[in-house]
Amino acid sequence: MFGSHLSIAGSMTNALDEAKRLKMDCVQVFTKNQRQWKVAPLTDAQVNDWLSALKRMQWDATEQPAGSPVRVVSHNSYLINMASPDPSARDKSIALQQVEIERCEQLHIPLCVAHPGAHLGQALPAGRPHTLGAKPSKDERAGLDRIVKSLDTIHKHLPGYNTITCLETTVGSGSNLGYDFQHLAYIRNRVKQPERIGYCFDTCHVTAAGYDMTTDTNAQKVLDRFDAECGFEHLAVFHLNDSVGAVGSRRDRHAHIGDGLCGRSCFRAIVNHRRFDNVPKILETPKEETDKGTPWDMVNIRRLKRFRARRGR
Numbered sequence: 001m002f003g004s005h006l007s008i009a010g011s012m013t014n015a016l017d018e019a020k021r022l023k024m025d026c027v028q029v030f031t032k033n034q035r036q037w038k039v040a041p042l043t044d045a046q047v048n049d050w051l052s053a054l055k056r057m058q059w060d061a062t063e064q065p066a067g068s069p070v071r072v073v074s075h076n077s078y079l080i081n082m083a084s085p086d087p088s089a090r091d092k093s094i095a096l097q098q099v100e101i102e103r104c105e106q107l108h109i110p111l112c113v114a115h116p117g118a119h120l121g122q123a124l125p126a127g128r129p130h131t132l133g134a135k136p137s138k139d140e141r142a143g144l145d146r147i148v149k150s151l152d153t154i155h156k157h158l159p160g161y162n163t164i165t166c167l168e169t170t171v172g173s174g175s176n177l178g179y180d181f182q183h184l185a186y187i188r189n190r191v192k193q194p195e196r197i198g199y200c201f202d203t204c205h206v207t208a209a210g211y212d213m214t215t216d217t218n219a220q221k222v223l224d225r226f227d228a229e230c231g232f233e234h235l236a237v238f239h240l241n242d243s244v245g246a247v248g249s250r251r252d253r254h255a256h257i258g259d260g261l262c263g264r265s266c267f268r269a270i271v272n273h274r275r276f277d278n279v280p281k282i283l284e285t286p287k288e289e290t291d292k293g294t295p296w297d298m299v300n301i302r303r304l305k306r307f308r309a310r311r312g313r
Helices: 013-021 044-057 087-106 138-157 181-190 203-209 216-229 264-271 296-306
Strands: 002-005 026-029 072-075 111-114 164-168 197-202 235-239 281-283
Touching (some): 181 216
Parallel strands (some): 197 235
16 A cells, blocks of 8 residues: 655646556545645536546545545645634634545545644744653643644534544644644544544654654554554554654654665564555655656655565465
8 A cells, every 4th residue: 555645736637647657556635735725616527537537546435345445645735723822823724624624525535634733832942852752731732622623613514524634743843733642642532523533644753753763673662652542543544754854853854765764664664564554655755756767756665665574375
Protein backbone atom coordinates (compact mmCIF):
# COMPACT_ATOMS: atom_id res chain seq x y z
CA MET A 1 0.00 0.00 0.00
CA PHE A 2 2.53 2.58 -1.21
CA GLY A 3 1.53 5.85 -2.86
CA SER A 4 2.18 9.57 -2.92
CA HIS A 5 0.54 12.97 -2.75
CA LEU A 6 0.00 13.87 -6.40
CA SER A 7 -1.07 17.04 -8.16
CA ILE A 8 -4.60 17.73 -9.40
CA ALA A 9 -3.42 20.64 -11.59
CA GLY A 10 -5.40 20.75 -14.81
CA SER A 11 -7.87 18.09 -13.69
CA MET A 12 -8.45 16.11 -10.52
CA THR A 13 -8.21 12.87 -12.49
CA ASN A 14 -4.60 13.73 -13.38
CA ALA A 15 -3.58 12.51 -9.94
CA LEU A 16 -5.25 9.15 -10.54
CA ASP A 17 -3.69 8.86 -14.00
CA GLU A 18 -0.23 9.58 -12.57
CA ALA A 19 -0.72 7.07 -9.73
CA LYS A 20 -1.62 4.44 -12.30
CA ARG A 21 1.36 5.35 -14.52
CA LEU A 22 3.74 5.02 -11.58
CA LYS A 23 2.06 1.76 -10.49
CA MET A 24 1.10 3.04 -7.06
CA ASP A 25 -1.32 1.30 -4.72
CA CYS A 26 -2.89 4.49 -3.34
CA VAL A 27 -2.82 8.27 -3.67
CA GLN A 28 -3.38 11.45 -1.66
CA VAL A 29 -4.82 14.62 -3.19
CA PHE A 30 -6.13 18.05 -2.38
CA THR A 31 -9.71 18.36 -3.59
CA LYS A 32 -9.28 22.14 -4.02
CA ASN A 33 -6.64 24.86 -3.84
CA GLN A 34 -5.31 24.36 -0.32
CA ARG A 35 -4.29 27.99 0.10
CA GLN A 36 -7.64 29.64 -0.66
CA TRP A 37 -10.65 30.16 1.61
CA LYS A 38 -13.15 30.45 -1.21
CA VAL A 39 -13.66 27.55 -3.57
CA ALA A 40 -16.08 26.90 -6.39
CA PRO A 41 -18.35 23.89 -5.89
CA LEU A 42 -17.48 20.74 -7.79
CA THR A 43 -19.34 20.48 -11.08
CA ASP A 44 -21.28 17.39 -12.12
CA ALA A 45 -18.72 16.83 -14.88
CA GLN A 46 -15.80 16.92 -12.42
CA VAL A 47 -17.49 14.48 -10.08
CA ASN A 48 -18.51 12.12 -12.89
CA ASP A 49 -15.04 12.12 -14.44
CA TRP A 50 -13.44 11.39 -11.09
CA LEU A 51 -15.85 8.60 -10.17
CA SER A 52 -15.48 7.05 -13.62
CA ALA A 53 -11.70 7.02 -13.20
CA LEU A 54 -12.02 5.44 -9.75
CA LYS A 55 -14.31 2.78 -11.18
CA ARG A 56 -11.89 1.95 -14.02
CA MET A 57 -9.07 1.55 -11.50
CA GLN A 58 -11.30 -0.40 -9.10
CA TRP A 59 -10.45 2.15 -6.43
CA ASP A 60 -13.97 3.29 -5.59
CA ALA A 61 -14.38 2.48 -1.89
CA THR A 62 -18.18 2.35 -2.23
CA GLU A 63 -17.90 -0.58 -4.64
CA GLN A 64 -15.35 -2.63 -2.67
CA PRO A 65 -16.09 -5.29 -0.04
CA ALA A 66 -16.02 -4.22 3.59
CA GLY A 67 -12.50 -4.21 4.97
CA SER A 68 -10.85 -3.54 1.60
CA PRO A 69 -7.84 -1.20 1.63
CA VAL A 70 -8.49 2.52 1.20
CA ARG A 71 -6.87 3.68 -2.05
CA VAL A 72 -7.60 7.42 -2.02
CA VAL A 73 -6.92 9.94 0.74
CA SER A 74 -7.55 13.68 0.84
CA HIS A 75 -5.60 16.34 2.74
CA ASN A 76 -7.42 19.39 4.04
CA SER A 77 -6.46 23.03 3.55
CA TYR A 78 -3.44 24.44 5.38
CA LEU A 79 -5.54 27.48 6.28
CA ILE A 80 -7.82 25.61 8.66
CA ASN A 81 -7.24 26.12 12.39
CA MET A 82 -9.96 24.58 14.51
CA ALA A 83 -7.99 25.44 17.67
CA SER A 84 -8.01 29.21 17.10
CA PRO A 85 -9.08 31.28 20.13
CA ASP A 86 -10.64 33.85 17.75
CA PRO A 87 -14.32 32.85 17.34
CA SER A 88 -14.55 34.40 13.88
CA ALA A 89 -11.41 32.64 12.62
CA ARG A 90 -12.55 29.37 14.16
CA ASP A 91 -15.99 29.60 12.56
CA LYS A 92 -14.29 30.23 9.22
CA SER A 93 -12.14 27.15 9.74
CA ILE A 94 -15.13 25.02 10.71
CA ALA A 95 -16.95 26.10 7.56
CA LEU A 96 -13.96 25.25 5.35
CA GLN A 97 -13.39 21.88 7.02
CA GLN A 98 -17.06 21.14 6.42
CA VAL A 99 -16.53 21.89 2.72
CA GLU A 100 -13.53 19.53 2.70
CA ILE A 101 -15.64 16.69 4.07
CA GLU A 102 -18.54 17.43 1.72
CA ARG A 103 -16.17 17.22 -1.25
CA CYS A 104 -14.74 13.94 0.02
CA GLU A 105 -18.27 12.51 0.23
CA GLN A 106 -19.01 13.61 -3.34
CA LEU A 107 -15.77 12.07 -4.60
CA HIS A 108 -16.03 8.83 -2.56
CA ILE A 109 -12.82 9.63 -0.65
CA PRO A 110 -13.06 7.84 2.72
CA LEU A 111 -10.26 9.64 4.60
CA CYS A 112 -9.48 13.34 5.07
CA VAL A 113 -6.15 14.10 6.78
CA ALA A 114 -6.22 17.24 8.94
CA HIS A 115 -3.65 19.10 11.01
CA PRO A 116 -5.17 19.48 14.51
CA GLY A 117 -4.52 23.22 14.78
CA ALA A 118 -2.55 25.86 16.73
CA HIS A 119 -3.75 27.31 20.04
CA LEU A 120 -1.92 30.63 19.34
CA GLY A 121 -1.10 31.14 23.02
CA GLN A 122 2.21 30.84 24.81
CA ALA A 123 4.59 28.56 22.89
CA LEU A 124 8.06 27.16 23.42
CA PRO A 125 10.90 29.15 21.87
CA ALA A 126 12.15 27.77 18.55
CA GLY A 127 14.77 25.09 19.05
CA ARG A 128 13.64 24.02 22.51
CA PRO A 129 12.24 20.46 22.48
CA HIS A 130 8.85 19.57 23.91
CA THR A 131 8.58 17.19 26.85
CA LEU A 132 6.59 14.32 25.39
CA GLY A 133 4.03 12.78 27.67
CA ALA A 134 3.82 15.87 29.88
CA LYS A 135 0.48 17.25 30.97
CA PRO A 136 -0.81 19.71 28.36
CA SER A 137 -0.35 23.35 29.30
CA LYS A 138 -3.35 25.56 30.01
CA ASP A 139 -3.17 27.04 26.49
CA GLU A 140 -2.76 23.61 24.92
CA ARG A 141 -5.73 22.16 26.75
CA ALA A 142 -7.87 25.13 25.77
CA GLY A 143 -6.85 24.63 22.13
CA LEU A 144 -7.59 20.91 22.28
CA ASP A 145 -11.03 21.61 23.75
CA ARG A 146 -11.74 24.06 20.92
CA ILE A 147 -10.83 21.37 18.37
CA VAL A 148 -13.25 18.97 20.06
CA LYS A 149 -16.06 21.52 19.92
CA SER A 150 -15.24 22.37 16.31
CA LEU A 151 -15.40 18.73 15.24
CA ASP A 152 -18.65 18.22 17.14
CA THR A 153 -20.12 21.19 15.27
CA ILE A 154 -19.01 19.79 11.92
CA HIS A 155 -20.43 16.35 12.71
CA LYS A 156 -23.72 17.90 13.79
CA HIS A 157 -23.93 19.82 10.49
CA LEU A 158 -23.07 16.70 8.45
CA PRO A 159 -25.07 13.83 9.98
CA GLY A 160 -24.55 10.41 8.46
CA TYR A 161 -21.42 11.28 6.49
CA ASN A 162 -18.89 8.48 6.09
CA THR A 163 -15.66 10.45 5.63
CA ILE A 164 -13.26 9.98 8.55
CA THR A 165 -11.16 12.96 9.67
CA CYS A 166 -7.61 11.71 10.32
CA LEU A 167 -5.79 13.91 12.83
CA GLU A 168 -2.14 14.13 11.81
CA THR A 169 0.89 14.04 14.08
CA THR A 170 2.85 17.33 13.93
CA VAL A 171 6.37 18.54 14.74
CA GLY A 172 5.00 20.95 17.36
CA SER A 173 6.46 24.11 15.87
CA GLY A 174 5.09 27.34 17.29
CA SER A 175 1.86 26.63 19.15
CA ASN A 176 0.81 23.73 16.93
CA LEU A 177 -0.95 20.89 18.71
CA GLY A 178 -0.64 17.22 17.81
CA TYR A 179 3.08 16.78 18.44
CA ASP A 180 2.29 14.49 21.36
CA PHE A 181 0.32 11.28 20.76
CA GLN A 182 -1.81 12.09 23.80
CA HIS A 183 -3.07 15.25 22.05
CA LEU A 184 -4.63 13.13 19.31
CA ALA A 185 -6.12 10.71 21.82
CA TYR A 186 -7.48 13.61 23.90
CA ILE A 187 -9.47 14.87 20.93
CA ARG A 188 -10.86 11.53 19.79
CA ASN A 189 -11.77 10.48 23.33
CA ARG A 190 -13.86 13.62 23.83
CA VAL A 191 -15.76 14.14 20.58
CA LYS A 192 -19.36 12.96 20.63
CA GLN A 193 -18.86 10.75 17.56
CA PRO A 194 -15.36 9.25 17.94
CA GLU A 195 -16.03 6.78 15.13
CA ARG A 196 -15.65 9.71 12.72
CA ILE A 197 -12.08 10.40 13.89
CA GLY A 198 -8.92 8.50 12.96
CA TYR A 199 -5.19 9.23 12.93
CA CYS A 200 -2.41 9.92 10.44
CA PHE A 201 1.15 9.04 11.51
CA ASP A 202 3.79 11.18 9.76
CA THR A 203 7.31 9.80 10.22
CA CYS A 204 9.06 13.14 9.67
CA HIS A 205 6.72 14.90 12.08
CA VAL A 206 7.01 12.22 14.75
CA THR A 207 10.81 12.30 14.56
CA ALA A 208 11.06 16.09 14.66
CA ALA A 209 8.56 16.15 17.53
CA GLY A 210 10.98 14.09 19.62
CA TYR A 211 10.03 10.43 19.18
CA ASP A 212 13.29 8.56 18.53
CA MET A 213 12.88 5.77 15.96
CA THR A 214 16.54 5.67 14.91
CA THR A 215 17.10 2.10 16.16
CA ASP A 216 14.97 -1.01 15.69
CA THR A 217 14.31 -1.19 19.43
CA ASN A 218 13.36 2.47 19.72
CA ALA A 219 11.17 2.33 16.61
CA GLN A 220 9.18 -0.54 18.07
CA LYS A 221 8.87 1.30 21.39
CA VAL A 222 7.45 4.37 19.64
CA LEU A 223 4.90 2.28 17.75
CA ASP A 224 3.96 0.48 20.97
CA ARG A 225 3.52 3.86 22.66
CA PHE A 226 1.27 5.06 19.86
CA ASP A 227 -0.79 1.89 20.16
CA ALA A 228 -1.12 2.31 23.92
CA GLU A 229 -2.13 5.97 23.72
CA CYS A 230 -4.10 6.13 20.46
CA GLY A 231 -4.75 2.56 19.29
CA PHE A 232 -3.57 0.97 16.04
CA GLU A 233 -7.21 0.27 15.18
CA HIS A 234 -7.69 4.01 14.63
CA LEU A 235 -4.48 4.54 12.61
CA ALA A 236 -5.83 5.04 9.09
CA VAL A 237 -2.96 6.65 7.13
CA PHE A 238 0.83 6.91 7.18
CA HIS A 239 2.83 9.76 5.71
CA LEU A 240 6.23 8.24 5.00
CA ASN A 241 8.72 11.09 4.84
CA ASP A 242 12.31 11.25 6.02
CA SER A 243 13.28 14.24 8.17
CA VAL A 244 15.83 16.96 7.45
CA GLY A 245 15.64 17.91 11.14
CA ALA A 246 17.04 15.75 13.93
CA VAL A 247 14.99 14.06 16.65
CA GLY A 248 13.23 16.79 18.64
CA SER A 249 14.26 19.59 16.26
CA ARG A 250 10.63 20.67 15.62
CA ARG A 251 11.59 21.33 11.98
CA ASP A 252 8.96 20.35 9.42
CA ARG A 253 11.17 19.62 6.43
CA HIS A 254 10.78 16.41 4.46
CA ALA A 255 13.62 14.45 2.88
CA HIS A 256 13.74 11.48 0.52
CA ILE A 257 13.57 8.09 2.19
CA GLY A 258 16.97 7.16 3.62
CA ASP A 259 18.42 10.65 3.08
CA GLY A 260 17.23 12.14 6.37
CA LEU A 261 17.43 11.57 10.11
CA CYS A 262 14.42 9.33 10.85
CA GLY A 263 16.64 6.27 10.60
CA ARG A 264 16.01 3.32 8.33
CA SER A 265 14.73 1.45 11.38
CA CYS A 266 11.77 3.86 11.42
CA PHE A 267 10.62 2.71 7.99
CA ARG A 268 11.53 -0.94 8.57
CA ALA A 269 9.31 -1.04 11.65
CA ILE A 270 6.32 0.28 9.72
CA VAL A 271 6.57 -1.58 6.42
CA ASN A 272 7.18 -4.91 8.17
CA HIS A 273 4.34 -4.60 10.68
CA ARG A 274 1.54 -6.91 9.55
CA ARG A 275 -1.06 -4.69 11.21
CA PHE A 276 -0.23 -1.98 8.68
CA ASP A 277 -0.30 -4.07 5.50
CA ASN A 278 -3.55 -2.49 4.30
CA VAL A 279 -2.92 1.01 5.65
CA PRO A 280 -2.14 3.53 2.87
CA LYS A 281 1.45 4.77 3.09
CA ILE A 282 1.75 8.15 1.38
CA LEU A 283 4.94 9.90 0.32
CA GLU A 284 5.09 13.68 0.69
CA THR A 285 8.70 13.95 -0.40
CA PRO A 286 10.00 16.52 -2.95
CA LYS A 287 8.55 16.14 -6.45
CA GLU A 288 11.55 15.99 -8.74
CA GLU A 289 13.50 13.58 -10.91
CA THR A 290 16.88 11.94 -10.51
CA ASP A 291 19.77 12.71 -12.88
CA LYS A 292 18.56 9.76 -14.96
CA GLY A 293 15.04 11.21 -15.26
CA THR A 294 13.40 8.78 -12.82
CA PRO A 295 10.64 10.30 -10.66
CA TRP A 296 11.77 10.37 -7.05
CA ASP A 297 8.43 8.90 -6.00
CA MET A 298 9.42 5.70 -7.80
CA VAL A 299 12.87 5.75 -6.16
CA ASN A 300 11.40 6.27 -2.69
CA ILE A 301 8.86 3.49 -3.11
CA ARG A 302 11.61 1.12 -4.26
CA ARG A 303 13.60 2.01 -1.17
CA LEU A 304 10.61 1.33 1.07
CA LYS A 305 10.00 -2.03 -0.59
CA ARG A 306 13.63 -2.99 -0.03
CA PHE A 307 13.09 -2.49 3.70
CA ARG A 308 10.49 -5.24 3.70
CA ALA A 309 11.72 -8.53 5.15
CA ARG A 310 10.88 -11.71 3.30
CA ARG A 311 7.99 -13.46 4.99
CA GLY A 312 7.43 -17.18 5.19
CA ARG A 313 4.28 -18.68 3.77
